Amino acid sequence: MGQTTVEKIISKHAASSVRAGDLAIVDVDGVMATDATGPFTIKAFRDMGGIDLWDAERVSLILDHATPAPNERISNLHQMLRDFANESGCHFYDVGEGICHQLMVENGHVKPGDLFLGADSHSPTYGGLNAFAAGVGSTDLAAVMLTGKTWLKVPETIRIELVGQLPKGLTAKDMILFLVGQIGIAGATYMAVEFTGEAIRDFTLASRMVLANMVAEMGAKTGLVDPTNLELWYDWEATYPDDDAKYAISQTFDVSQLKPQVARPHLPSHVSDIDVSQGKKIQQAFIGSCTNARLEDLQMAARVLKGKKIARTVRLLVAPASRKIFNAALADGTIQILSDAGATFLNAGCGPCVGTLGGIPADGEVIISSTNRNFQGRMGNPNAEIYLSSPAVVAASALTGEITNPADILNGNTDWEIL
């Protein structure tokens, strides 16, 4: 009997070959924590008696959740992480460098075939480049910093095959929102998700990361995208499942008739075609987060907004995923287009998505957001409503002041590659 991708990657990191259901102690290739989880991680590391890191080269700390610090309590926590990084010699990304998941990929801290743990629930994002990556809490992460190891249960795998051609103007986000709706908020709990199929063969790395990112909203431990046609800027080795690998569930979805997808409050799995939400008045539109704030996301928003002005009743906030992306978007004119349209730029970071800094909605307000979660209170106010969509839908909605299909703005001419 063959192995799934996850069984292969975990086997490489364990003492023996493993199968779904096995418990294993594994060697970890790398870890990261943020200003949200890092302080408790450092406290746990010290409480465990930790002095030196198991391998400083394999540890990264990132300030991204509440940056720049809005008060002295948080600036002191930032300082605690800075001090720890200085003393330990681990990698450190200070205020404004970007969102942890983007930085781990951009800077090559995680590579295909790796087993990587992040103290952030969207760590499965690295499955976009064919790594096994899972989110853990602070104490689990501290244990890796001390020992280089963790224990895990080898997950069963759900295989999702995506067939047909995604209609023009639709995005990886529409695809993953649709799938979260289909699989459910807990439909993949404890499991791995493998994405494959012709519909995603030509996806960019950024789009692959969007798919893997939101397996967290299915409850999954990790998600991996078939590496066929994946292009990276360094040498790497792909891991494919065996033909006779055993899957817990195998499902095929035809995406050729897909419409833009929107998740309604207060669950990411409350997903339907945009028709259901169309016309809903919004007061804030946000393009950001580890899900959708990469160059292609900003470019698709610029495509929708070029030469136009957002509605007077709307605040459009944009927070790029990293400084590198911000610079690329400056260089190619994307930032200028968005700014001319009325966008307000925030520094690269997580703030508005997680209600920690910037863009806190007022009571009764409605937000359309390119982020990944719309739980009650997620953006900092339990009396606001959050709708989730692609950056293109966010941009179109910012223009009209109500949830809008971008195809209606562009008269169907939704070719994201042309700026």
Added chain:
Amino acid sequence: MLVGKTHVYGDNIDTDRIIPGKYTKTLDMSQLAAHVLEDLDPEFRHRVQSGDILVAGENFGTGSSREQAPIAIQAAGISVVVARSFARIFYRNAINIGLPVVEIANHTIENGQQLEIDLKTGAVTNLAAHETYQARQMPQVMIDILNEGGLVNYLKQHGTYKGV
């Protein structure tokens, strides 16, 4: 043996409702306890007493990896969380900080009932309804971690994982 009074909530209680992100940037446990379940039930933190038991439906703790969620629950005085099922990161985090979590797929526990929980055997007795339930067995490594009071103590004791 743990004995306590229940506070019962529903399915998919996410980490944002357990402790909103805006309150998580602290190392002060009492600050976390002060906002526990704030958006779900603002009265909970005033009503809860030390040793009480938190009970929920499916997928408790879905969402974020924030360990502040089980810490806030523990700091508020809750002795054990019972649910039909748990989100995976929350489940691991709770064990790692020494907060027992008990998964009972078919429980019908109601608010204010008195429960008696034997963590060793997984036997749960609903003293009010005269019912018993059997909790799902945890992997040995988790039982070991819980027995040491959490992963910090476990690693202080053993230096590394002693086996699964």
